[in-house]
Amino acid sequence: MKIEHQAAFSLGASDLEPGLFFETAASRLAAGGRAVSYFAVPEAGAWRLVMAVAFDREGRLEAYSTRAEGPFRALTPAFPQLHLFEREIYEQSGLKPEGHPWLKPVRFNTAGAVPGVADYFAVHGSQVHEVAVGPVHAGVIEPGHFRFQCHGEKVFHLEIMLGYQHRGLEKRFIGGPGARCLRYAETLAGDTSAGHAWAYCGAVEALAGVNVPPRAQALRGLLLELERLANHTGDLGALAGDVAYLPTSSFCGRLRGDLLNMTALVCGNRFGRNMFKPGGVSFDLDPALIKELKLRLEAAYRDVQNAVSLLWETASVRDRFEGTGVVPKEAAEGLGLVGPAARASGVGLDTRRNFPSEPYQGFTLGVSGSGDVYSRAYVRWLEIQKSAELVTGWLDALPEGPSETECGALKPESAAVSLVEGWRGQICHVALTDASGVFRHYKITDPSFHNWQGLALALRNGEISDFPLCNKSFNLSYCGRDL
Template structure:
């Protein structure tokens, strides 16, 4: 199968980015994956949906980023055939997504090498599939203890295990990390996540479409703008609603402010993890000033609930664009000075250089994405590759490195902060006049839509299905951390145990965005 032949049989959705949708058969499921890989495509997300309540069937869905755009395919399954071919041999990142799909919907993967439960920690009632219609009638699980997870064991002379988590000494969310080490050298790391599975995807089906943006914005609090924009893009695509130009520019302004805030926080934390408390103090000060200004401009420090269906909720006060531009000038000057401190600090560079390296071929093979991918030579950024309004008129400069280590990921963050500051100034200078919101109208029929946005961590996808009763049938939110958590296991191999916090922070992956 050629990718061009596949796309010719798909339907393009009315979205600001090229997004294609269609069905494939049993043989086409694996053939399409191979065609996407052969064309240099990436796996973006894999999930399942149960349409039986509306007279349909179960289906496995997959989304690929390809030269033609995003390709969203589905393979429908009936009650007699609830298996799909394994895609992990083509895209290794599919493994955990497939395991999650099995846990949530009961769609099994034929000939999979790893059938361990991923989200089901042994606390769910027997046979429970949270996203399958009627499966919630099972018994209670109160009082049960989690089942032992069958970690892969490493054996040999001098090998021992270090168990970290799932409860950590801090306010971060739970995750279990099992290290196999000799002395302090790490031979293998295996993760187990899903401890905070919250039922978000089920909750979406209980909300009206015009209310879903608030839940989407809480999937991962540090990416509230990215998720809310992706959800609104999906709904606007399904309902054929186009937000006003001023609204799209304000959305981009918020998205870039979100990117800067997170990079400032991470740059300080990375300095602190390498023993430079001065870096933490300075970047924390900058981030606090930055978030206070966001709160003043948009009514919330994280800009939560500011992106709404049809546009944005707040507009900027007349004096605010100039104030935002002046803040960018001040921050940029301080960033340049702090970057010089980081670059010239021998102790810091000794900890950064060569630590947690993911070489470009391995990054490509495993599907490393977002800022971590760009630090390992994976030149992909939707703002550049698939520039939607207003990015199509802003000429975003992509930040890339090939070193693949902590130092490279720090460099990408510095570069992206400075580029976002430039973008914010250009947005404030070119902000078009006019309305900030259009009222979306339901079409009176079943509809689908997708939103695809480059958040600060990487590409965020929201796939939305609406029934003819104007209710949400399925809303799948995908965080780039799904792709990057498995790569973190490879990044630590050969490093020493004390370097793990530094390597982990250099990725800074989301637990909440993973454990829906």
């Protein structure tokens, strides 16, 4: 069933008889569809499987659902992009995807599960060794467990086991929208506060049938692009640090802070918290603030350009970036990778272009790449340029009018899919309401959910010493995936 992005639809109308559901899903995925969400929701003593599929090039969204009472047919063998969705369904509902080749825990949140204890893939041989890292890593970063199967320096396989950051977020939306929901959205992945807050607001507004004023949408865009600017700048600095090129590392470390401080000028918080709310935004800009932001952006952008250009001109950096951690286009598409990681492998996918909504009409972005660390770094630089251009445009011509509107009650017995291009890639929130118009289910998919497997693949046949560099080139979220 065709649905619209950020518009309410009836879940009942998407119902298919089980056989037809799996046939339809398989044929649509085979036709180039990409699953943006796939989950099980409790329904009258059984479950309902819901899948939302995007056809990015056509900007088309479809939804199908079916009633499920027991084991169901795993589609992962034919469509690896579903592998984590099906594992998640099994962990959350107990419905077993029959034929799934890799049915391991996702978040270790079931009775008796011990975090990190699972049946790991192992390579055997007299000179093969295993390297285990984490959950506590060397740096000031989030926890996760990594196992490398190595022969000398060469990595045969990397298995990534997460779940340490699981704090039970999805189910806390049920019965909402409540007073704590917005902060949940803002802290799903703290460095993507604007992205997730917008996705949440988009879902609520779709179900409430609210049209958000253009000024509010432009101000949201401003925060989302500042978030992208700050994170991409910080990551390019960190990539430089990982190849011991300290000038760019130092400059970008400072510049990331300058960009975060611009967000703090707008809403008081460096991560954009307290800015978004269903119906609009909480803070507006006056001419003095607009002027200040423009000055700061100009100065920061000039310095970012200067700092980042060193990367492309320095032979030792290029030598480490080029050809390291390659993810071929077919693999990126097969795994359903999103965001800069996908674009660096040549996959033309960007929510801002494929599913344009205000304020992104007419958005264009070039994609090309060989799927290596260099591409993943260079794509960030392309996006920095684009984001700076967008922010400047909005600051120059901010639409007049109110910055918020009343957001009323949600439509009962409905569903909405809300997509936002966060700095790591596509964020998907799916909200379902019950007969009384409160959330019956809330499904969150952070871009990292898709992309962690991309990192594992990037390490194949690489050297273990390339791990930090590959890892930083993706810079994925643990908490966004663990929820």
